[in-house]
Amino acid sequence: MSSKIDVTLTINGRAHRIRVEPRRTLADAIREDCGQTGTHLGCEHGVCGACTVLVDGEPVRSCLMFAVQAQGNPIRTVEGLASGAEFHPLQRAFMEHHGLQCGFCTPGFLMLATGVLEREPDISDADLIDILASNLCRCTGYQNIVKAVRAAAAEMRQSRQTAS
Amino acid sequence: MSVAAKHGETCRAGTRGSGSTWAGRSMRRVEDPALVAGRGRFSADLAATHWVRFVRSHVAAGRIMAIRRPPGAHVVTAAELASVKPINPMLHRFGYVPVGQPVLADGEVRFVGEPIAAVVAASPGQAEDVADEVVVEIAETAPVVDARQALAAGAPLVHAGAAGNVIVNAEFETAGFTAACEGRRLVSVAVRSRRQSALPLEPRAGHAAFDPASGRVTLTCSTQMPHLMRTAIADLLAMREQDLHVVAPDVGGGFGQKMSLAPEYVVLVWLARALGSVVAWTEDRRENLIASYHSRDQTIGLEGAFDADARLVALSADVTANVGAYSCFPTTGAVEPLMALFELPGPYDVRAYRCQARGVLTHTCPMAPYRGVSRPVMTLAMERLMDRAARELGLDPVEIRRRNLIDTFPYVSATGLTFDDASYRRTMEIAVEAVDLAAFRRRQSAARRDGQFLGIGFATFSERTGYGTPAFAARGMDVTLGWETVEITMDPSGFVEARIGASPHGQGLRTTLTQIIADEIGIAPEQIRVVHGDTDRTPYGFGTFASRSLVIAGGASLMAARKVRAKLVAVASHLLEAAAADIVLAAGVATVAGTDRSMPIETLARAAYHQIQRFKGEIAPGLSESATYDPPGTFSNACHVAIVEVDPETGAAAVEKFLVAEDAGRIINPMIVDGQIHGGVAQGIGNALLEEIIYDDTGNIRTTTLADYLPPTCREIPPIEIHHLETLSETSITGAKGVGEGGAIGAPAAVINAINDAISPFGASIDEMPATPQRICAALRAAARESR
Numbered sequence: 001m002s003s004k005i006d007v008t009l010t011i012n013g014r015a016h017r018i019r020v021e022p023r024r025t026l027a028d029a030i031r032e033d034c035g036q037t038g039t040h041l042g043c044e045h046g047v048c049g050a051c052t053v054l055v056d057g058e059p060v061r062s063c064l065m066f067a068v069q070a071q072g073n074p075i076r077t078v079e080g081l082a083s084g085a086e087f088h089p090l091q092r093a094f095m096e097h098h099g100l101q102c103g104f105c106t107p108g109f110l111m112l113a114t115g116v117l118e119r120e121p122d123i124s125d126a127d128l129i130d131i132l133a134s135n136l137c138r139c140t141g142y143q144n145i146v147k148a149v150r151a152a153a154a155e156m157r158q159s160r161q162t163a164s
Numbered sequence: 165m166s167v168a169a170k171h172g173e174t175c176r177a178g179t180r181g182s183g184s185t186w187a188g189r190s191m192r193r194v195e196d197p198a199l200v201a202g203r204g205r206f207s208a209d210l211a212a213t214h215w216v217r218f219v220r221s222h223v224a225a226g227r228i229m230a231i232r233r234p235p236g237a238h239v240v241t242a243a244e245l246a247s248v249k250p251i252n253p254m255l256h257r258f259g260y261v262p263v264g265q266p267v268l269a270d271g272e273v274r275f276v277g278e279p280i281a282a283v284v285a286a287s288p289g290q291a292e293d294v295a296d297e298v299v300v301e302i303a304e305t306a307p308v309v310d311a312r313q314a315l316a317a318g319a320p321l322v323h324a325g326a327a328g329n330v331i332v333n334a335e336f337e338t339a340g341f342t343a344a345c346e347g348r349r350l351v352s353v354a355v356r357s358r359r360q361s362a363l364p365l366e367p368r369a370g371h372a373a374f375d376p377a378s379g380r381v382t383l384t385c386s387t388q389m390p391h392l393m394r395t396a397i398a399d400l401l402a403m404r405e406q407d408l409h410v411v412a413p414d415v416g417g418g419f420g421q422k423m424s425l426a427p428e429y430v431v432l433v434w435l436a437r438a439l440g441s442v443v444a445w446t447e448d449r450r451e452n453l454i455a456s457y458h459s460r461d462q463t464i465g466l467e468g469a470f471d472a473d474a475r476l477v478a479l480s481a482d483v484t485a486n487v488g489a490y491s492c493f494p495t496t497g498a499v500e501p502l503m504a505l506f507e508l509p510g511p512y513d514v515r516a517y518r519c520q521a522r523g524v525l526t527h528t529c530p531m532a533p534y535r536g537v538s539r540p541v542m543t544l545a546m547e548r549l550m551d552r553a554a555r556e557l558g559l560d561p562v563e564i565r566r567r568n569l570i571d572t573f574p575y576v577s578a579t580g581l582t583f584d585d586a587s588y589r590r591t592m593e594i595a596v597e598a599v600d601l602a603a604f605r606r607r608q609s610a611a612r613r614d615g616q617f618l619g620i621g622f623a624t625f626s627e628r629t630g631y632g633t634p635a636f637a638a639r640g641m642d643v644t645l646g647w648e649t650v651e652i653t654m655d656p657s658g659f660v661e662a663r664i665g666a667s668p669h670g671q672g673l674r675t676t677l678t679q680i681i682a683d684e685i686g687i688a689p690e691q692i693r694v695v696h697g698d699t700d701r702t703p704y705g706f707g708t709f710a711s712r713s714l715v716i717a718g719g720a721s722l723m724a725a726r727k728v729r730a731k732l733v734a735v736a737s738h739l740l741e742a743a744a745a746d747i748v749l750a751a752g753v754a755t756v757a758g759t760d761r762s763m764p765i766e767t768l769a770r771a772a773y774h775q776i777q778r779f780k781g782e783i784a785p786g787l788s789e790s791a792t793y794d795p796p797g798t799f800s801n802a803c804h805v806a807i808v809e810v811d812p813e814t815g816a817a818a819v820e821k822f823l824v825a826e827d828a829g830r831i832i833n834p835m836i837v838d839g840q841i842h843g844g845v846a847q848g849i850g851n852a853l854l855e856e857i858i859y860d861d862t863g864n865i866r867t868t869t870l871a872d873y874l875p876p877t878c879r880e881i882p883p884i885e886i887h888h889l890e891t892l893s894e895t896s897i898t899g900a901k902g903v904g905e906g907g908a909i910g911a912p913a914a915v916i917n918a919i920n921d922a923i924s925p926f927g928a929s930i931d932e933m934p935a936t937p938q939r940i941c942a943a944l945r946a947a948a949r950e951s952r
Binding site: 037040043047048081091095110133136138141146 | 201365
């Protein structure tokens with residue numbers, strides 16, 4: 001067994017000092033060493049996207065990244081999406097538009113969509129479909145996920161305009 | 165009675181109880197706030213002291229000669245589990261041959277992925293490292309991989325006791341069958357469905373915790389049927405059922421794959437007891453693809469005899485299902501062929517019927533039910549037959565269906581099934597109008613002139629849902645999974661807890677049952693909590709599968725809520741000094757009709773516990789009631805329409821539009837019903853175009869990642885338009901029929917029929933799914949060769 005190393009992961013603004021093997025994936029570190037089990041593992045080979053988190057604002061497959069690689073970069077997971085008791089517009093839209101059934105893929109879709117809409121708030125419908133095709137859902141047939149993300153995007157644009 | 169509703173509108177027919185305030189509304193799901201916040205609790209989220217990795221067979225068939233363990237490793241094999249009984253479900257009909265599956269391979273291996281040994285270590289990573297060092301020597305023998313090979317004379321036997329590799333052979337023939345075919349126009353079709361995986365996004369996971377104080381084990385696992393898991397595992401381990409507590413927490417999709425007993429869970433409970441510890445296992449995706457259950461590996465040959473009016477007067481069927489190496493508990497490997505035998509004629513009125521249905525053992529992963537079970541393949545066969553007959557008889561595909569669909573009810577089928585009120589023809593007519601068939605044909609002709617090949621495909625089908633004990637007894641099952649019980653308790657504060665034996669895993673059943681109970685008792689949904697998935701907390705029940713939960717657990721919820729309501733009315737009648745018939749319960753208040761006398765329901769609840777002296781001994785203390793529902797079963801129905809475009813150069817087929825006109829009786833939550841249809845249709849499109857488990861000739865499996873086995877993404881699923889009818893049935897006390905499987909049942913046939921329509925100018929046809937680009941190209945090449 002390889003020796004362990006010290007790593008500090010900053011998840012949703014909180015520093016987690018952990019000691020892990022160099023081979024530890026970011027996903028396993030987030031779930032098992034930092035106790036944030038909202039991030040799920042569906043394939044562990046980078047296809048399904050259930051483990052998507054934001055590293056430095058970019059959506060990444062946390063199953064394809066080592067924990068050590070994320071050191072020094074802010075990590076955001078589904079647990080950090082709401083502001084206190086206030087749900088994020090995407091979380092609200094997923095509930096309003098029935099964008100989830102079993103809920104297993106949901107954290108990955110929420111983080112993927114958050115990353116994309118923060119970077120590209122005016123993304124076209126066609127480009128949005130391309131991006132959302134990065135992740136798999138087996139329950140919803142995607143109809144309401146697409147609807148929810150579009151609704152949240154519109155709401156986020158609106159509130160940005162109101163603010164500016 | 166049938167009521168049409170446009171998509172997205174709510175249109176309710178018939179109210180029950182105190183009135184439909186909540187049922188019929190797209191109420192937001194009570195399940196969602198935790199799930200979107202990342203606060204769901206799934207089986208793999210729990211910590212453990214010991215972690216398990218299974219060593220699995222790397223060959224399809226052979227004898228285990230030696231298992232070499234690395235020094236110091238903790239490795240458990242069949243030798244240590246000598247006292248554990250094999251999984252061996254039983255059917256008492258149709259020549260079923262029981263075949264036992266040791267929970268760890270004992271001497272022989274029969275499929276790639278079969279668990280041979282369990283490695284126990286302090287972390288999942290360590291367990292995986294040690295498992296890689298376990299060497300299993302296997303003397304390979306020749307495998308049989310597909311059903312035809314397994315049925316050939318002299319084929320190697322998968323189990324010595326199953327002659328000819330046949331696990332079940334069911335035959336059915338109506339009297340006078342041969343005479344009915346005489347002088348008729350015969351049309352035949354042979355369809356094949358390749359093997360598929362239900363592929364829930366959450367792989368299986370189990371966590372077994374021994375409690376030294378009580379001597380009990382709590383198994384938390386990703387299952388659709390916690391109570392039956394408890395019974396089965398206790399049986400196999402010869403332990404008291406009382407000493408096993410099974411919890412199904414949030415379950416990340418099942419679709420049937422998680423209704424069968426996983427041998428791995430049996431090993432976990434054994435280990436937790438042997439070690440007196442907490443033991444966990446989480447399957448990886450490769451294990452899920454090779455060793456969790458497969459489905460849909462079937463061929464169906466049909467011959468239909470049509471009269472001069474294109475009416476199907478006789479139907480002959482030959483069904484062969486490759487059921488893999490073992491028989492799943494509780495349904496057995498016979499579930500696909502037997503369902504086909506009973507239900508194959510589907511929504512069509514055919515009096516003369518003959519069927520042979522066989523389940524064939526092979527050296528492949530065992531088969532288990534997957535959303536729709538046999539029906540997607542049966543429907544593909546019947547709908548290909550109808551389209552082929554229409555072409556041969558010079559009729560429109562819609563017209564031939566119009567002439568053959570059942571239209572008077574109740575209808576007793578050739579196999580004795582009673583079809584209750586439904587809307588087979590009306591849903592089809594609604595679909596034809598909504599899709600504007602005439603306009604499509606014009607567009608199709610114009611597109612063909614431009615070298616663009618569009619096609620339209622229809623599928624009409626019935627979906628047997630919410631069926632109780634007799635349906636399972638007819639199959640001769642040892643476990644007749646028919647009824648459900650619901651216990652409802654209103655506590656002294658007026659808050660209701662409903663405990664159910666059903667075990668939802670994404671269907672939103674907590675929400676829909678809440679709606680039913682809220683209406684019946686007359687309280688707000690916020691005053692109700694539905695509890696499921698815990699054998700210590702809920703009454704015995706069978707779980708969630710077979711489009712049954714809203715019908716059966718929903719029916720039991722309504723019945724139990726009625727009892728609670730009756731008791732509240734009796735309490736109110738005493739406290740408000742009025743006749744019971746004059747008491748109205750609504751919006752949390754009991755009122756004497758036509759007066760201003762009222763009392764909050766919570767005051768009644770408090771009195772039912774704390775003031776029983778006021779009832780003169782006429783009312784027993786407390787507010788706890790229970791009801792069990794075991795209905796005869798009901799048939800939902802739908803017409804699916806797919807429009808596809810096929811590129812004849814590449815063979816790629818893309819679904820441009822999908823339309824569903826469906827009737828699942830009374831709709832409790834329109835949003836959830838639409839969601840069930842969306843998800844089923846997407847799986848059906850995946851089945852039709854993309855998804856295939858592939859074995860090579862040696863029985864090695866080639867589709868071991870999600871880069872090889874291809875579920876659809878949002879790019880492959882077009883917008884799905886849904887139209888509803890609500891035909892109420894007397895066979896369901898809520899009026900609701902099941903809707904969980906229908907999407908997956910109709911979509912494959914609609915898509916394959918559309919592809920055939922698209923490639924008809926080439927004289928080509930395809931009767932196999934998935935219709936991959938390679939298969940479509942092969943069909944086009946074959947047609948080109950023939951025309952030369």
